[in-house]
Amino acid sequence: MDAIAATGAIPVVPRRKTAATWRPFDKALYKERNLIERFFNKIKHFRRIAARYDRLARNYVSFLFLVAAIKWLK
DSSP states (O other), X not given: OHHHHHTTOOOOSOOOTTOSSOOOOOHHHHHXXXXXXXXXXXXXXXXXXXXXXXXXXXXXXXXXXHHHHHHHXX
16 A cells, blocks of 8 residues: 555545545546446446457457447447
8 A cells, every 4th residue: 555655646446434544535536437447347248348359459449439339329
């Protein structure tokens, strides 16, 4: 934990309520991070994305864009 703080990183995820010490965190940044994590969870339901079946990076990225468009339209 000290090594991370020494690099200048700021805490984004809040501590649990049962933690002995409390540390401040950025609520707006946490909200954005949570949205991104939930999006990655949704696109990993597509097995082709989660398992990286494509041999070429361009094929993987193109399918990733297709999945993102499908999720955006829902």
